[in-house]
Amino acid sequence: MMPLFSLNNVSLFYGKAPIVRDINITFAEKRVICIIGPSGSGKSTLLRTFNRMNDLTPSFECKGSVLFDGHDIYNNGTKVCQLRQHVGMVFQKPCIFPKSIYDNVLFGVRQLYRMKKIEHQQVVEETLKAVYLWDEVKDKLRSSALELSQGQQQRLTIARALAVKPRVILLDEPTSSLDHKSAGAIDALINNLKGEITVIMVTHKLDQARRIADDVVFMCDGMICEAGTSKHIFETPGKSETKCYIKGEEINVPIKGFVSSQVIRLKAEGY
Amino acid sequence: MIRRAKGVIFFSICAIATLIAVSLLFVIVGVIFSKGISAFSVTFLTEESKNFGQTGGIFFQILGTIILITSAGILSLPIALGTAVYQTEYLWPSFRRAASIVLYALNGVPTIIFGLFGYAVFGLLLNVGVSWVSGTFILAIMILPTLTVSIKEAIDSIPVKYRESGLSLGFSKWKLIRVIIIPHSFFGIVTGLLLGLARAAGETAAIMFTATVFSGVNVPRSFLEPITTLQTHILVLAQEALNPQARTNAWGAALALVMIVFFISIVSMFIRSRIRLEAER
Ligand SMILES: Nc1ncnc2c1ncn2[C@@H]1O[C@H](COP(=O)(O)OP(=O)(O)OP(=O)(O)O)[C@@H](O)[C@H]1O
Ligand SMILES: [Mg+2]
Numbered sequence: 237m238m239p240l241f242s243l244n245n246v247s248l249f250y251g252k253a254p255i256v257r258d259i260n261i262t263f264a265e266k267r268v269i270c271i272i273g274p275s276g277s278g279k280s281t282l283l284r285t286f287n288r289m290n291d292l293t294p295s296f297e298c299k300g301s302v303l304f305d306g307h308d309i310y311n312n313g314t315k316v317c318q319l320r321q322h323v324g325m326v327f328q329k330p331c332i333f334p335k336s337i338y339d340n341v342l343f344g345v346r347q348l349y350r351m352k353k354i355e356h357q358q359v360v361e362e363t364l365k366a367v368y369l370w371d372e373v374k375d376k377l378r379s380s381a382l383e384l385s386q387g388q389q390q391r392l393t394i395a396r397a398l399a400v401k402p403r404v405i406l407l408d409e410p411t412s413s414l415d416h417k418s419a420g421a422i423d424a425l426i427n428n429l430k431g432e433i434t435v436i437m438v439t440h441k442l443d444q445a446r447r448i449a450d451d452v453v454f455m456c457d458g459m460i461c462e463a464g465t466s467k468h469i470f471e472t473p474g475k476s477e478t479k480c481y482i483k484g485e486e487i488n489v490p491i492k493g494f495v496s497s498q499v500i501r502l503k504a505e506g507y
Numbered sequence: 508m509i510r511r512a513k514g515v516i517f518f519s520i521c522a523i524a525t526l527i528a529v530s531l532l533f534v535i536v537g538v539i540f541s542k543g544i545s546a547f548s549v550t551f552l553t554e555e556s557k558n559f560g561q562t563g564g565i566f567f568q569i570l571g572t573i574i575l576i577t578s579a580g581i582l583s584l585p586i587a588l589g590t591a592v593y594q595t596e597y598l599w600p601s602f603r604r605a606a607s608i609v610l611y612a613l614n615g616v617p618t619i620i621f622g623l624f625g626y627a628v629f630g631l632l633l634n635v636g637v638s639w640v641s642g643t644f645i646l647a648i649m650i651l652p653t654l655t656v657s658i659k660e661a662i663d664s665i666p667v668k669y670r671e672s673g674l675s676l677g678f679s680k681w682k683l684i685r686v687i688i689i690p691h692s693f694f695g696i697v698t699g700l701l702l703g704l705a706r707a708a709g710e711t712a713a714i715m716f717t718a719t720v721f722s723g724v725n726v727p728r729s730f731l732e733p734i735t736t737l738q739t740h741i742l743v744l745a746q747e748a749l750n751p752q753a754r755t756n757a758w759g760a761a762l763a764l765v766m767i768v769f770f771i772s773i774v775s776m777f778i779r780s781r782i783r784l785e786a787e788r
Binding site: 292294319322324326327329331344347397400 | 672682
């Protein structure tokens with residue numbers, strides 16, 4: 237089977253500085269992939285290459301090839317808008333437009349596809365059920381979405397991205413600004429998406445990755461240190477850095493250009 | 508001790524400066540009000556002026572001012588919107604600052620220059636004479652920087668997450684502008700427009716010899732006809748220093764103009780506070 241994403245010798249730059257180096261990895265379709273790693277290791281930068289959100293930074297540059305469905309997305313011929321319709325994204329903080337819950341769900345689809353009123357209702361119900369928000373909001377669809385709690389807002393944000401029917405959804409620490417219970421609801425909805433679409437999620441919380449990931453990518457200092465199935469990474473990690481990180485111990489990462497004795501100490505959160 | 512004394516002195520200077528500015532405004536408004544109120548009446552506002560403004564009202568002058576600033580606003584708005592959107596969305600980031608500087612510079616050009624320029628273009632080159640259309644163009648160009656800067660500031664204050672959200676849904680640039688950028692800078696657009704209108708309403712120099720005449724016209728029946736405004740009315744009546752009735756009417760017209768400008772400013776202030784509420788959410 238052809239992999240959904242396949243990265244060959246990918247290096248990512250902001251200006252002259254390489255942020256992420258020598259990435260060679262493939263992602264299979266319809267799996268939940270978690271990217272873990274210490275802060276500043278380039279997780280977000282890598283994630284934002286999958287739908288070319290990095291393009292917003294003028295100094296960004298991508299070397300190597302990023303294939304989505306066999307097509308190089310950094311090729312000149314790529315239609316970025318179409319790519320992003322297939323590869324949706326949700327960020328750390330919920331993003332709610334000052335509109336009703338109903339209109340927030342439809343915000344994207346309505347602009348991209350011509351639909352009838354009745355289809356609108358179907359899409360709203362379907363996606364709100366998929367993110368486990370339907371029961372909480374079904375009686376107040378027309379009231380302002382700003383009245384919802386943070387956790388509900390984040391699920392609504394995910395619903396808006398899902399309504400476009402993407403093949404992949406990218407999540408950048410979607411639960412890090414939420415309390416425990418709301419974060420649990422998001423985990424449940426990701427589990428619910430399993431087998432339906434591909435989820436690529438960056439997270440700091442190892443317990444979260446352990447619970448929902450099929451595959452795990454461990455990044456360290458701009459490189460993929462180790463990648464494999466969740467079972468492999470969490471139970472039989474191959475590298476010492478991985479072992480330390482998942483045990484919640486400090487790992488020493490040398491900074492290039494500094495004297496070798498200078499190291500930064502990085503520690504996983506959630507322990 | 509010395510530092511404290513310095514603080515007190517600095518505070519006093521600031522307080523005095525503020526007091527001067529505020530009291531000056533009150534004095535001006537107070538004088539206009541007390542002198543103009545005696546001319547004010549329903550008939551003054553609803554009658555046409557007679558006898559070269561010495562008797563009668565200022566109905567057509569009020570109407571003329573409103574027509575002129577409205578047409579200038581209608582002409583200026585799409586240009587300003589286009590300029591602001593082009594500047595924030597399309598222009599190369601390194602040129603954006605330069606474009607802003609040009610706009611601010613344009614804002615500082617003395618209005619008489621616009622008048623002279625308008626006279627050269629419309630009066631001499633196109634030979635349309637003193638006309639409504641000249642005034643519309645000149646005022647539209649004059650308020651363009653105010654309006655553009657205001658819209659640009661509103662666009663700049665749109666949270667990045669709205670932009671990112673729109674783009675990540677697969678919106679094209681044009682869709683992003685139509686669905687997110689313009690709706691979310693709506694209040695900025697309206698405030699800018701109102702500030703521009705207030706500025707145009709107070710303008711005399713630029714339209715004095717290109718668009719307005721003192722008497723003999725009511726409403727222009729075509730774009731090529733001249734128009735009469737409160738500003739010109741005041742200017743001419745004020746020169747009739749020996750005629751007390753003319754002077755009283757000048758004050759009355761001034762009061763009407765001040766009220767129009769105040770009304771527009773207050774509405775725009777009200778809307779500006781709405782923007783802040785929107786931004787804080
Ligand atoms: N727009 C940018 N311009 C320049 N450098 C950037 C930019 N964004 C990120 N970086 C740099 O890239 C490196 C990796 O950042 P990135 O946000 O990808 O890390 P991360 O793994 O997501 O960290 P965190 O867990 O804290 O979110 C950091 O050193 C950061 O300073
Ligand atoms: Mg990050």
